[in-house]
Amino acid sequence: MKDEIGIEEAAPWIVIAITLLGGVLRILLINKNGMWLDETFSVWLANHSLEEMLSWIAKIDQHPPLYYLLLHPWIGKFGDTPYYVRLLSVLFGTITIPVIYQIGKRMSGAMMGLVAALFLALSPFNIRFAQEARMYTLLTFNAAMAIYALVSLLTDVQNTRPIGSQFLDYLRAWREPRPVEPASSRDLSYQVQNRNQTRWRAWINRHNWQSIKTIETDLAWVGFIVFSAATMLTHNTAVFFPIATNTFVLGLMLYKRIKKPESMPGFQAPSMGNWIKAQIGIFLLWSPWLVVFIQQASRVYQEFWIPKPDMEMVIQTIESLFFGTLFSLSSQIRIIWILYAVLLFLGLMHFRKRISQFLFLASLFAIPLIGELVISIRRPIFYDRTLIWITIPLTLVLAAGVVQLRFRYLMIAVLGTMVTINLFFASDYYRFMRKEDWNTAAGYVANFAEEDDLVLFNANWVQIPFDYYFKTYERLYDIQVVKHGVPEDMFVSGVLEPKMTENDIPGLIALVDGQDRVWLVYSHNDYTDPMGLIPQTLESKMELSRQRDFFGGQVQLYETP
Numbered sequence: 073m074k075d076e077i078g079i080e081e082a083a084p085w086i087v088i089a090i091t092l093l094g095g096v097l098r099i100l101l102i103n104k105n106g107m108w109l110d111e112t113f114s115v116w117l118a119n120h121s122l123e124e125m126l127s128w129i130a131k132i133d134q135h136p137p138l139y140y141l142l143l144h145p146w147i148g149k150f151g152d153t154p155y156y157v158r159l160l161s162v163l164f165g166t167i168t169i170p171v172i173y174q175i176g177k178r179m180s181g182a183m184m185g186l187v188a189a190l191f192l193a194l195s196p197f198n199i200r201f202a203q204e205a206r207m208y209t210l211l212t213f214n215a216a217m218a219i220y221a222l223v224s225l226l227t228d229v230q231n232t233r234p235i236g237s238q239f240l241d242y243l244r245a246w247r248e249p250r251p252v253e254p255a256s257s258r259d260l261s262y263q264v265q266n267r268n269q270t271r272w273r274a275w276i277n278r279h280n281w282q283s284i285k286t287i288e289t290d291l292a293w294v295g296f297i298v299f300s301a302a303t304m305l306t307h308n309t310a311v312f313f314p315i316a317t318n319t320f321v322l323g324l325m326l327y328k329r330i331k332k333p334e335s336m337p338g339f340q341a342p343s344m345g346n347w348i349k350a351q352i353g354i355f356l357l358w359s360p361w362l363v364v365f366i367q368q369a370s371r372v373y374q375e376f377w378i379p380k381p382d383m384e385m386v387i388q389t390i391e392s393l394f395f396g397t398l399f400s401l402s403s404q405i406r407i408i409w410i411l412y413a414v415l416l417f418l419g420l421m422h423f424r425k426r427i428s429q430f431l432f433l434a435s436l437f438a439i440p441l442i443g444e445l446v447i448s449i450r451r452p453i454f455y456d457r458t459l460i461w462i463t464i465p466l467t468l469v470l471a472a473g474v475v476q477l478r479f480r481y482l483m484i485a486v487l488g489t490m491v492t493i494n495l496f497f498a499s500d501y502y503r504f505m506r507k508e509d510w511n512t513a514a515g516y517v518a519n520f521a522e523e524d525d526l527v528l529f530n531a532n533w534v535q536i537p538f539d540y541y542f543k544t545y546e547r548l549y550d551i552q553v554v555k556h557g558v559p560e561d562m563f564v565s566g567v568l569e570p571k572m573t574e575n576d577i578p579g580l581i582a583l584v585d586g587q588d589r590v591w592l593v594y595s596h597n598d599y600t601d602p603m604g605l606i607p608q609t610l611e612s613k614m615e616l617s618r619q620r621d622f623f624g625g626q627v628q629l630y631e632t633p
Contacts, residue, residue, distance in 0.1 A: 532557025
């Protein structure tokens with residue numbers, strides 16, 4: 073008992089320390105790798121005006137606009153260098169740590185919250201995407217906030233009160249003036265004091281300000297509605313978030329109807345009326361993007377680059393959620409899996425008397441995972457980073473498993489082992505993770521470029537990362553080259569990565585006719601030029617005089633004999 077009280081008192085300071093640790097790990101070596109294609113695409117979109125940005129997103133992208141809308145003013149304030157662009161992701165990744173602490177604390181006490189916060193702070197997978205200028209840490213943050221709001225509601229006995237009733241009660245009480253203190257011969261009266269105050273202070277003192285706890289339930293409803301919609305506006309695959317929450321909550325309501333009150337589980341179901349109102353609110357906030365969502369989903373259904381998942385890919389994705397990207401320890405991974413399996417089992421045991429809490433976390437984890445796999449039967453969308461937010465329920469179950477150990481020294485030993493494992497895999501990420509090296513590609517072309525050279529890009533939108541670095545050389549050395557995509561220029565038809573076919577060869581020949589020097593920036597060719605038609609065509613007309621490999625592609629210079 074004394075230990076629990078001591079942890080409760082020290083928890084805020086421990087959370088601050090863990091959050092700072094997580095922030096340091098997320099910002100550490102953030103500039104080690106250059107900006108790769110997707111990151112520069114984020115910058116390219118965010119550098120447009122809001123109207124142009126939304127138009128481009130609807131025309132060529134497969135994501136909702138929320139991240140780009142936040143990145144736009146961020147770049148306007150701090151600039152678009154890799155450090156500052158990625159710093160926004162670091163920020164969202166870091167502030168998610170105290171949120172998961174609050175979720176764990178609300179579900180099972182401060183100890184579970186602290187362990188969950190520590191695991192998330194050290195998560196190699198979350199560290200990796202906190203160093204990327206994409207929407208994945210924002211997705212995790214929004215989902216975590218929505219989960220916290222929902223957990224607050226499910227553990228609140230007042231969750232059946234009509235939504236907004238607490239706000240109305242607060243407003244009525246707020247409008248009532250404070251009682252006037254009686255005048256005294258020795259002291260100034262309340263009225264006299266009030267006349268000596270500024271208008272602003274007098275206005276504050278005139279109203280009855282109650283504790284924020286009096287509107288706690290309504291605030292939780294608002295938080296759940298707002299952050300659920302924000303989750304869906306961060307990534308389109310987050311439509312599985314409301315599917316998961318509705319599956320669980322409606323199931324909990326059904327359980328409530330068929331079971332006696334004394335056999336109720338740990339969570340308390342809200343009223344059906346409140347739940348329907350919340351879903352309507354979520355839909356109304358998300359609905360402005362509905363038409364574009366349907367258009368984006370249609371384009372993805374017609375053709376997308378993600379390969380169809382097999383069992384190996386599923387296993388690798390699950391491993392990524394636990395360990396990040398595996399670079400080593402392949403032979404010892406089974407031993408580590410046993411440790412995680414034991415913790416997951418202990419987590420289940422921890423929730424055995426509150427099975428609804430385990431089912432809640434299991435729904436949040438399993439439904440998005442299975443949902444992406446089911447849709448991938450028709451059109452592959454299964455991708456590890458789109459599932460990053462399900463590390464929240466996964467981390468909470470692992471934390472519950474540690475808490476279930478109960479014995480202090482055993483808990484410390486297991487925690488030490490887990491911390492060591494996570495730090496090892498995080499160090500692997502720092503040492504071995506590589507991204508496309510567009511700075512080398514741009515620098516090589518800039519070094520040997522001559523006036524009016526033609527620069528071709530086989531995957532037309534790789535011109536964006538190339539230009540991100542090349543623009544500096546153009547400005548410094550007044551380089552003047554002509555750029556063009558193959559088989560068509562960038563985004564002419566609205567197709568993100570058009571494939572090169574034999575029918576496009578005459579157009580390529582017409583493009584290079586009369587050119588003395590042609591550069592080919594060749595990247596992502598497995599998808600856009602699987603038969604190698606572009607270099608074959610160029611070699612039939614010109615001679616290859618220079619070539620430079622870079623991580624992510626190749627630069628070739630062709631010259632007329």
